[in-house]
Amino acid sequence: MKNIDVCLSPDLIHLYDLRDKTAVVVDILRATSCMTAGFANEVQHIVPFAKLEECKKMRDQGYLIAGERNGQKVDGFDLGNSPFDYMDQSVKGKSIAVTTTNGTLAISKSLDASKVVIASFLNKTAIANYLRGVEKDIVVVCAGWKGKFNLEDTLFAGALVESLKDFARPSCDAPMAAQALYNQAKDDLYDFLKDSSHAQRLQKFNVTEDIKFCLQEDKFEVVPVLNGKEIVDLKRV
Amino acid sequence: MKNIDVCLSPDLIHLYDLRDKTAVVVDILRATSCMTAGFANEVQHIVPFAKLEECKKMRDQGYLIAGERNGQKVDGFDLGNSPFDYMDQSVKGKSIAVTTTNGTLAISKSLDASKVVIASFLNKTAIANYLRGVEKDIVVVCAGWKGKFNLEDTLFAGALVESLKDFARPSCDAPMAAQALYNQAKDDLYDFLKDSSHAQRLQKFNVTEDIKFCLQEDKFEVVPVLNGKEIVDLKRV
Numbered sequence: 001m002k003n004i005d006v007c008l009s010p011d012l013i014h015l016y017d018l019r020d021k022t023a024v025v026v027d028i029l030r031a032t033s034c035m036t037a038g039f040a041n042e043v044q045h046i047v048p049f050a051k052l053e054e055c056k057k058m059r060d061q062g063y064l065i066a067g068e069r070n071g072q073k074v075d076g077f078d079l080g081n082s083p084f085d086y087m088d089q090s091v092k093g094k095s096i097a098v099t100t101t102n103g104t105l106a107i108s109k110s111l112d113a114s115k116v117v118i119a120s121f122l123n124k125t126a127i128a129n130y131l132r133g134v135e136k137d138i139v140v141v142c143a144g145w146k147g148k149f150n151l152e153d154t155l156f157a158g159a160l161v162e163s164l165k166d167f168a169r170p171s172c173d174a175p176m177a178a179q180a181l182y183n184q185a186k187d188d189l190y191d192f193l194k195d196s197s198h199a200q201r202l203q204k205f206n207v208t209e210d211i212k213f214c215l216q217e218d219k220f221e222v223v224p225v226l227n228g229k230e231i232v233d234l235k236r237v
Numbered sequence: 238m239k240n241i242d243v244c245l246s247p248d249l250i251h252l253y254d255l256r257d258k259t260a261v262v263v264d265i266l267r268a269t270s271c272m273t274a275g276f277a278n279e280v281q282h283i284v285p286f287a288k289l290e291e292c293k294k295m296r297d298q299g300y301l302i303a304g305e306r307n308g309q310k311v312d313g314f315d316l317g318n319s320p321f322d323y324m325d326q327s328v329k330g331k332s333i334a335v336t337t338t339n340g341t342l343a344i345s346k347s348l349d350a351s352k353v354v355i356a357s358f359l360n361k362t363a364i365a366n367y368l369r370g371v372e373k374d375i376v377v378v379c380a381g382w383k384g385k386f387n388l389e390d391t392l393f394a395g396a397l398v399e400s401l402k403d404f405a406r407p408s409c410d411a412p413m414a415a416q417a418l419y420n421q422a423k424d425d426l427y428d429f430l431k432d433s434s435h436a437q438r439l440q441k442f443n444v445t446e447d448i449k450f451c452l453q454e455d456k457f458e459v460v461p462v463l464n465g466k467e468i469v470d471l472k473r474v
Contacts, residue, residue, distance in 0.1 A: 151413060
């Protein structure tokens with residue numbers, strides 16, 4: 001059996017040794033759900049940036065630029081942080097530079113891992129199948145919200161622990177708690193999450209459809225992986 | 238309504254503003270359960286220390302010394318970290334200097350709060366009643382295990398959120414998740430926890446009776462509070 005652990009916030013990443021492990025980065029609402037949707041829509045590359053200005057400069061190199069801060073699209077950017085933005089015909093075949101509040105930070109803090117993969121409910125089973133093939137210990141890195149624990153990323157972590165229970169054992173309490181929460185919530189994830197802090201924050205921006213979309217399991221089969229500084233679909237590595 | 242938040246690990250305490258709030262420190266297995274049991278057994282004061290050597294020196298001032306590292310009693314100390322140590326007749330009326338792996342650190346990181354109280358399942362309702370009287374926002378500070386999330390402290394946090402649901406609303410996702418876990422586990426806390434990492438760690442030391450004892454709700458009515466550097470029963474402040 002391999003081991004699976006869950007880092008509930010990027011602010012706890014110092015407690016995890018990612019070397020020789022696969023890091024599974026998750027920001028369900030909405031960065032990694034967007035990336036999954038984008039690759040399913042034949043996006044070429046996605047390059048994450050921590051800073052808005054660095055991201056913006058990529059437009060000169062032919063990239064579309066996607067920017068979100070505090071749940072809202074950044075003025076002047078081509079895309080916001082809605083999965084529907086990433087599924088538009090105009091995005092097909094393009095490369096995207098992206099910066100978000102939490103998701104890009106979680107990726108940058110996971111670089112010690114031997115492989116970084118990008119996961120969401122939308123490609124849960126594709127990710128689980130990939131991880132079975134890699135045969136390494138796994139750490140799910142939840143993006144959280146500005147360092148704090150969040151419910152939707154933890155639920156996804158629990159879904160992955162549940163999917164892999166014949167392959168990887170929980171190596172600490174966090175994966176066990178995440179799994180228990182997922183099993184409690186799985187029949188109606190939206191109902192379980194609708195009072196959560198980020199869902200409430202997003203509902204103010206009228207993105208209920210985004211939330212419902214991001215909570216669908218196994219809509220896509222892509223496996224986005226970090227390759228150098230770019231995220232690409234595994235089929236293209 | 239007041240607000241209740243939960244800090245899942247002392248390593249996340251920088252994300253919480255404790256000023257003008259009540260901090261509820263919890264280390265179910267076993268530091269705060271021991272303290273609760275001790276005050277129920279008429280211990281006078283308990284003084285927490287981060288370092289073994291500082292704790293040891295207190296013997297010269299007439300204190301009993303209690304020390305635990307990695308779940309085991311420190312050689313040469315009067316008490317370990319079992320609640321039964323704190324309930325012995327020889328401890329009645331005495332003062333105790335204590336150092337533990339996680340609990341004393343959680344206390345020292347909570348000093349910005351306007352009041353620090355020491356909670357466990359053993360005095361849950363006494364603590365809830367105290368908090369209703371204080372009328373301040375609440376942050377439950379889970380001691381965790383060496384910075385990591387743990388299940389037993391989170392379950393207690395959830396129990397307190399549940400007890401206070403007509404008085405304080407969850408201000409973030411952590412209290413909501415803790416409450417959901419507690420409601421799932423409450424009919425048999427021991428069964429839910431028995432596979433958790435710390436319970437497994439402790440079972441190696443044959444302390445199953447300690448664990449079962451620490452998971453009993455409302456056995457005692459004491460309310461230990463930090464008063465300067467000393468923890469005392471509220472009745473003695």
